[in-house]
Amino acid sequence: MARNASLSGYLEFLPTERLTELHVLDTLRHVFEIHGFSSLETRAVETMDTLLQKGEIDKEIYAVSRIHQDERAGKEAKLALRFDNTVPFARYVTENAGHLAFPFRRYQIQKVWRGERPQAGRFREFSQADIDIVGDGALPFRCDVEIAVVMARALEALPIGDFTLRVNNRKLSEGFYRTIGINDTAAVLRIVDKLEKIGPDRVAQELIDTLGASPRQAQSALDLAQIRTVDGSFAAKVRELVGEDVTALLNEGLTELSELMSELNARVPGRAVADLSIARGLDYYTGTVIETTLHGHEELGSVCSGGRYESLASKGKRVFPGVGLSIGVTRLLSALLNSGELAASRSVPTVVYVTLRSAEDWGAAQDIADKLRSRGISAEVALSAEKFGKQIKYADRRGIPFVWFTDDDGRHEVKDIRSGEQSEAHPSHWAPPAEDLNPQIIRKTENL
Amino acid sequence: MARNASLSGYLEFLPTERLTELHVLDTLRHVFEIHGFSSLETRAVETMDTLLQKGEIDKEIYAVSRIHQDERAGKEAKLALRFDNTVPFARYVTENAGHLAFPFRRYQIQKVWRGERPQAGRFREFSQADIDIVGDGALPFRCDVEIAVVMARALEALPIGDFTLRVNNRKLSEGFYRTIGINDTAAVLRIVDKLEKIGPDRVAQELIDTLGASPRQAQSALDLAQIRTVDGSFAAKVRELVGEDVTALLNEGLTELSELMSELNARVPGRAVADLSIARGLDYYTGTVIETTLHGHEELGSVCSGGRYESLASKGKRVFPGVGLSIGVTRLLSALLNSGELAASRSVPTVVYVTLRSAEDWGAAQDIADKLRSRGISAEVALSAEKFGKQIKYADRRGIPFVWFTDDDGRHEVKDIRSGEQSEAHPSHWAPPAEDLNPQIIRKTENL
CATH class of the missing domain: 3.30.930.10 (Bira Bifunctional Protein; Domain 2)
Structure with missing residues (x-):
């Protein structure tokens, strides 16, 4: 702003x-x-006649017209954008x-x-x-x-x-x-x-x-x-x-x-x-x-x-x-x-960012994300298998609260970026706290 | 349509x-x-320059201009409505x-x-x-x-x-x-x-x-x-x-x-x-x-x-x-x-139409409606104590599925207009079937 x-x-x-x-x-x-x-x-447009009925606010009206007028133009009503x-x-x-x-x-x-x-x-x-x-x-x-x-x-x-x-x-x-x-x-x-x-x-x-x-x-x-x-x-x-x-x-x-x-x-x-x-x-x-x-x-x-x-x-x-x-x-x-x-609290609807261990994991990671999505949990999958630090930073920059990891044995862990807390999780059962499901709207009254 | x-x-x-x-x-x-x-x-408007960059669709563009131009007008960019x-x-x-x-x-x-x-x-x-x-x-x-x-x-x-x-x-x-x-x-x-x-x-x-x-x-x-x-x-x-x-x-x-x-x-x-x-x-x-x-x-x-x-x-x-x-x-x-x-399935979000026995009941009826609303159930209260038949017709015309009645002893009944079924109910507990909570969107494939 x-x-x-x-x-x-x-x-x-x-x-x-x-x-x-x-x-x-x-x-x-x-x-x-x-x-x-x-x-x-x-509709966004009204005829000028409709808008000018009240008579007093014509000064503020935006007129609308096709830039390439043609034979139809004469027959068409003059249009303007609504002002209320x-x-x-x-x-x-x-x-x-x-x-x-x-x-x-x-x-x-x-x-x-x-x-x-x-x-x-x-x-x-x-x-x-x-x-x-x-x-x-x-x-x-x-x-x-x-x-x-x-x-x-x-x-x-x-x-x-x-x-x-x-x-x-x-x-x-x-x-x-x-x-x-x-x-x-x-x-x-x-x-x-x-x-x-x-x-x-x-x-x-x-x-x-x-x-x-x-x-x-x-x-x-x-x-x-x-x-x-x-x-x-x-x-x-x-x-x-x-x-x-x-x-x-x-x-x-x-x-x-x-x-x-x-x-x-x-x-x-x-x-x-x-x-x-x-x-x-x-x-x-x-x-x-x-x-x-x-x-x-x-x-x-x-x-x-x-x-x-x-x-x-x-x-x-x-x-x-x-x-x-x-x-x-x-x-x-x-x-x-x-x-x-x-x-x-964040710039994206995403709740969980699913990381990649290797580029080939993308499909499996999408499967994990889909399991979360099917239960209404917004999830996004990393596009490349960068270092985990970089992947976490990606999520952090957007305010995504959770990052998902899967190890070579297929064990899943989810990390709360804010607290650093990490725990085992399953894509078919894990759910975030209710307040994290949607971005939180924070009212800071100390600024008043 | x-x-x-x-x-x-x-x-x-x-x-x-x-x-x-x-x-x-x-x-x-x-x-x-x-x-x-x-x-x-x-925003709805772009400068004409932005829109004409692609060059090919100028014919369809709607120009936008203030009808009362003044000394500022010359300095302002020419505007048009977005086309995509x-x-x-x-x-x-x-x-x-x-x-x-x-x-x-x-x-x-x-x-x-x-x-x-x-x-x-x-x-x-x-x-x-x-x-x-x-x-x-x-x-x-x-x-x-x-x-x-x-x-x-x-x-x-x-x-x-x-x-x-x-x-x-x-x-x-x-x-x-x-x-x-x-x-x-x-x-x-x-x-x-x-x-x-x-x-x-x-x-x-x-x-x-x-x-x-x-x-x-x-x-x-x-x-x-x-x-x-x-x-x-x-x-x-x-x-x-x-x-x-x-x-x-x-x-x-x-x-x-x-x-x-x-x-x-x-x-x-x-x-x-x-x-x-x-x-x-x-x-x-x-x-x-x-x-x-x-x-x-x-x-x-x-x-x-x-x-x-x-x-x-x-x-x-x-x-x-x-x-x-x-x-x-x-x-x-x-x-x-x-x-x-x-x-x-209906023309209003309303699930329950609360009827009136007498004009004085309006406040009490609003209290009933508020109990339903506080649980996410859209409710509307009759504006006057017409004959019940007329009140039901009001709801029916809009496709509101349920009508609420309260008798002189404060007993509540709710009627499903579609089936005619009527049963006792309490404004703090009664809930409609989940599929009636929001208007149903019906796809009639027999019309195909």
Whole structure:
């Protein structure tokens, strides 16, 4: 990871780093699948029209075109690489609605591309891991709970340390702003979203300057944004700010967020905070909104974000509401690899390196390796009968934990390179300790 | 798979099809990893310069560019999507040579893009699964054997039925053509490569017309191409054709192919044929060449191809020889899905669907599901307390095999939807039959 990418913004892992990434991706997949989420992949390209529907991120889009245009070119749609997994998923849902069973739970772990200016922790190609539940017409609020719980469990299962889901609800925010007399709630959300970046004073000033809010309204907005509770007590604080004047929308938001906090505290204790500063500037969220802070890596911003959108997609009069969260896998992983916090114990899947006494032993050595492989133990055979010291060094350089020897009488011994311990073994019975079967992913917190 | 792609040449799977694809990818990964191959991924884009080095396939390349060019644009390299996994891997090896341990075994399963005219079984985005072994300076011939054996085992592990590795050796072909007096061996290989497409008569004519071969030389070339043996007896047939006149190069080719056939017959019996018609038109192969026919799907052409190249990559005076094979996963898979030969038993990973008696039971039902999940059993909870018939239908529609019921006294029962069998169960102890834990991939050969 000290290496420079040969193409700015495009990260490529070395084998050891890739093993760590694989561990992370496998773990996410396992958690998603035991909760009943189906895997899905969409094509890398979308039509430009599909991508520009949301209108706001055209600057980052990579266009794709055949370098040898021909007579077909004029008839073909302009294409571009996807910049997230949500827009392609929405398109996929409308196209395949007749073949899907709703509510539809899917996970999607794919690369996305953005032509952003490359900088630390920002890549032009990166992986996102999304889960969403999509309904046909309606989707119970319980799906918000389910999504938040599943993602918290996924993050808990990763070797990334402590994190906090910061949860809020758009209905609560919008209901509150309307209650205090600010009606351009989309604008106020965009301004409050900058709180961590520009601080409370400038947020207040912007609310006054841009929206014509009174100083008192601006102060109320800031008061709301300062509410952070680890339980349901945020509701009383909000009611304190607005007095008796609780609108239906605000009430609905309070009820939803209370239910979400209560379920999160029951199912993934200590992982969630009701943080009423979370605004998520984007227009399409309509209820639950979530951001996630990784402790000790606050510089990364939110490592997992998302929420509820009443209209993920629509097809004629048919509307598909959804709720989802997305982990920025590459950004998360590259930070932990760069800091030395995460590492794999070896650079290859191999558990056993079978040595050669003579060049003619290669076939017999492959037979030994095959006996190990048939029991799921990854094995590799030396390519030439160099001195044993050199053969051991080959294994050691890759972090392969065990080396296999066979003597002239056909007796087998296996050596643990790390301890130097050597003992008799049989290729049909010997097995490594369970923790050596796969590369170990080591989290070194002393580096923090 | 009866659906039309919304973008011509871009295939997207439905959840059930994706489960089949995942099974295939997981199986390949397992076989590659137990043989000590490291996972690797390279970026989707390469510089145009890198891709055009080989010079011949520029027509199919997809260029990539930011739609909002700015002052940086002029300084940035022109980019394009990769069209295979070999060129990016070669670039990766030279860039990271100092960080890799040679010989380096890697597998790489990634999508590639080609702007070809879409047609049945030809896609513009498709997955390739590659394995290669790369050496630094030298690479023993045993690596050819290893690659062929590992790939044959990978194909054997897939639910795709019988296949044949058709193996040949460039040294044998080149040595033979030189021996009979044809010196433009690259040209003759390109012509002989068309044998299956245009037939022996037109190949002979082309050899005569284009290369000025005599009718006797053309006949000799055809005689060679007709040699097919399941064992090492091809060598005697070749010697019969050339008489005493065996050059060193021809001899080397015969020796290598004999060793390869002997090892393949020992390690993956019945999977290989020495087929001296296999030429592989590309310039960079220098020894072993392999194509693979899937029985009953000869229309697919070769489903797994590759070979030996003495210079996969080079860096100054440093040369990296390699040997590798590549499976065209998407083409293979789409053919088997389309014909109905392959299918998954369900569309979701879920094993158990936990029903609700009343809306208030949701939390308790999640507790039951969590007990199952903690033991690796994928479970989903109903979102609302509809009639049981409706809840069962929900599970049935997705192919979920088991439905869970809890009565008012807290007694649990689990029902196998397929058999209708219902029995008492406990969420901390009950487990499904092993074959139901993951979706089953079913191969229906009666469709053949």
